[in-house]
Amino acid sequence: MKLIGVDVGGTFTDLIITDSETRESAIHKVPTTPDDPSDGAAAGIAALCERSGTAPDAIAHVFHGTTISTNAVLQYDGAETGMITSAGYRDIIHIGRHQRPQNYSIMQDIPWQARPLVRRRHRLTVKERRVPPQGAVLEPLDEEGVRQAARTLRDKGVEAVAICFLFAYIDPTHEERARAIVLEEWPEAFVTTSARVAPQFREFERFTTAAMNAFIGPKVRNYVRRFEDRLKQAGVAGDLHIMGSNGGVATAAMVADVPVITLMSGPAAGVLGGAWAAERSGRRRLITFDVGGTSADIGIVIDGHYNEATARDTWIGGYPVLVPMIDITTIGAGGGSIARVDAGGAFKVGPESAGSEPGPACYGRGGSAPTVTDANLVLGRLDADNFLGGEMTLAPERADKALTDLAETLGVDKHEAAEGVLTIVNANMANAIRSKTVQKGLDPRDFSLVAFGGAGPLHGAEVAAMLDVPEVVVPPHPGITSAAGLLTTDLKYDQIMTAFQVKGAVDIERINRDFARLSRDLMAQYEAAGLGADRVEERRAGDLRYVGQGYELRVAFPAGELDAAGLDEVWQAFHALHEREYGHCFTESPIEIVNIRITGVGRMPKIAAPPEPAGGSLAAALVKTARSVFRVDGALEGYDTAFYRRDALPLDDPIPGPAIIVQKDATTVVPPGWSVRVDRSANLILRQGEEE
């Protein structure tokens, strides 16, 4: 069976094709076509088929990572969107949580006020109101009002509508009825409801999520349809699946309906790709470290499980989004990050980035600001002639000039300045990792750092050293790890429901009833995707907190019917998790089950482990020996450093640092005091100290 992964990034579209029988994979990179990314993707697929001698009709599945929805939000370029909401609550998405994003600013913009997803003129109210705890109707739905609102919005040229009623997460009947009425009046409208998108309490966040879904809906729907058309035209027989933020793929039809689930599509694929590579080398506790031109994405994977971000921590473009997402920390630190000394004399690197246009000074495209890439080049850690496999030549003299200017401002020599740039950017990345490990009760010394993305392997070892992480794993094709990650996923859907049940008074029957309903809804989704229940695994969980707290922790629930013993396990697991997360638990305090949830995992075909590398020799791999600069025991010194071609390295034969490993899509730095070897899973393993 042949599978294709297509990951569309800001600059490049990465592709990988794999054959599950031969276990062979081939990769390709084409420029991204920003006006319509499906253009470049389709061209890339055609080229990859041709190169690998694959007939398009032999492709069983195309898995796709996309930034289309994210860009629509970040660029504030979505549909003219309308909202129909409960009377008395027209401005929930405008007032928000009445908090300013910045403490110390008079001139700041509040994103949801300055760039509303639904302008106030398009927020219409209708009479309806439910009240907790059971969702009793206080005010029946004014159906005629809904009909009138639908007509008004249609006549105003609105393209998409979000229906947002208070307490709809308890009982969505009013929202569903309103949706049906809007579609009766206006069948071609993109209509979304708050309870469909995010059936959880917290109205500002839920309404905003629904509004965002509507805002990006028409654009993503059209994109998905166009992509499918292009695949058909190209003769590709297989289905299109799109990567969601939750670490699974969804069908094209699902994404066309709920595009808001794809906001972290690319970074999620990266976490999976990094984990897939390192797990083949038997590594079970992983920090994924995906560094590109402008940002570094950090994830934690333990025994094949990654954490989901808590609903309170998921933001896109300054808006809160209540959808399941892999817990990924993104910071503005990458190869293009700009170094500068500010007016007060502070030395800063990032978050501003030179991006790919104009790019680092050494790209010679007009950029003159010193970047992280320039610093790496000045220190001799990048080979000017072997960048992107020689497809791009770097201009060392421009990097030199940029760093010399910076050094002058600092009053040091250029190597000190360049090394300073790396130390600062590495410290920023190490801090981000610390916040996901040390601060969560995880000891980084028990982990492997999986370094990928174009710039991850350049920084992996030094960042690991800052954290006492003993080992770095570099996947075979670091630059296309996200595309490979697309081929490791399952069809993953979530069903969530707010429960509000308190220990001591839990209605177990109700929980079981609710779980049964979620399960039915979930299976219906899989059936629509052509997957029978036998191919779907259900995982049950709950969001719990001590009564009175405002933040929940995710605890796994036992499979099947819940009973008193099972519930007791849940309470114990919550105390333990609270203790681990916060260093403290309150065993005497009552616990509240806030949400229950089921995640479905529908098995999809996957990329197989690549064959064992043939292995070469050091002599064959040696490109050159040159001076590279490293700081060892406080002293900054030049070292004679061997540059090796990765594909010619011997198998399982440790090479002492300093060494630089070059390959088409990335460069790996092995500092003095570290060693590197190619293992049988085709990963590079870097270790601090001598290899035993």
Add this chain to the structure above:
Amino acid sequence: MAETPNVRPIDAVTASVIQGALENIAVEMGWKLMRMSYSSIIRESEDFGAAIIDRHGRQLCESKHSTPLQSGPIPGYVKGMNQILEERGQTLNEGDVIIHNSAYHGASHGPDVAFIVPVFHGGALVGYAVTTAHHLDIGALSPGSCGIVDAMDAYAEGLQFKALKAYDRGVANEALWHMMRDNIRAPDMVVGDMEAQVAASRIGAERYLALIERQGLDTVEAAADALMDYSERLMRQAIEALPDGTYRAEGHVDGFLDDPDRRHFKVAVAVTVKGSELVVDLDGTARQCDDRPINMPLEGTVDCAIWLTVRSILLDSESFGHIPQNSGLIRPITIKAPEGTIANPTFPAPTIARFVSGNIVADTLMKALAQAVPDKVSAGVGNLKVIAFSGIKDGGHWVHMDIHEGSYGGRAGKDAMDAVDTLYANTRNNPIEDIESHLPLRIARYELRDDASAAGRWRGGIGSIREVSFLSDSFISVEGDGHAFRPWGFDGGAEGREAALVYHRADGEDIPFPSMMPNRAVKAGERLTLTGTCGGGYGDAAERSADAVAEDVRDGYISRETAESVYGVIVTESGQLDTAATEARRGSG
């Protein structure tokens, strides 16, 4: 090239690395406190602070989640604690945790309780990890900790913790904890929050010590000096850019509007800029109120209001980005307030309800600075109101604080921020779906005010209307402002709108309440309507673009009538701008 600051390069790199590490510590403290805590005032409203203080008492970093009025006073808490300990001849030991809330020793006010963990390295004191948080109740005369507006002196405000050891060398001071449980309403919640504070402060101490062990004490302290110098340098550069001179303004706090002897308190501000120094003098501010808590601690409230305002205007993070929040920032600023005024009261004048007065200090300071930097300020800012709701349920107290937001004034080139917490407050509201699921309250309406935006070239902010119904017999008390004085318009902009509070009795009678009101009973079925303040307009309304006015009409921010009568802009019934009619109208003045 601009003058290069004298920075040694290794210091620049190390300083950057250590700054990141310090901030990471404060963030972790705040994050853990927020997530572990029980009361909505901490976990939802984020009314807490977290900071690391060095051994000299200087703030090194603060949690970015915290509200400025909580983190800002932390150095003052430490100073006040040390002063008391010295007076008593007590010393700090490893394992100690100090509880402190004395408003006359650095605390912001009684309910903002600090837990201070001294950090020792090699037996020597090297700093303090501190959290502060607003507690729902500290045993004052009536339930809650907001709206205790009839406290007649510091003793009526609840328990006073003056640098007491909650843990002495790691051992809990059981007598103290029992006394707290016995004297605080809703003790499970409040003591639970305090335990969360202790845990968060201890984490901070642990992390700070680990940083010192990783980098060396000398390096950390050298970096801390460099970071403070850096923040100071930025502030001095910003002050130097202002024209030298003295700028004055006046503002007013409502006070107790139903009491002719205790209302309309004046706040007078004179800002003198001289080179890179700035002096804020509050001479002329009203005499203290001896027996009602409108007074503000000079250290802990007034100073924070001033620092926050100066920083938000001169080093606005929107254009300056992130700047280390440390004691260096305040070095160029001198604050003077005559003793015996509401801005520098003498013990035991009550201070518990100082919240709204401090925001008037901040707003009045901005009004003064507006003369020096008109393009960096907003017009008058609308003040806030806190309602404390309480009752008895299942044999225990329930207490809930609802902070009703104000709004900002218009700004140079920008309309205002609507319906938002203002100035030194930056809390979060509680979701309606959370409140109604857990309390016998119904939020029956929550929307922007109709046609209430102050006119200006850049319009003023729009406050909100919030309607609360009582589902069971309850109590309320009110601590607010903004009923008697309108936020100022700037440069020809219109004044904003006052707030209002109306109580709808079951018998149909509507009773207006003042902005400060002690605890009173309310009945199931009755309602309360809160109308929030609207900030002032900026610039002449006649200069607002006709298109922008038409957009305001389409969005329902203003009515067609207002567009015509105030802005001279004619908008048709269907929302179209009538260009010809507008030109005729505006042209004719």
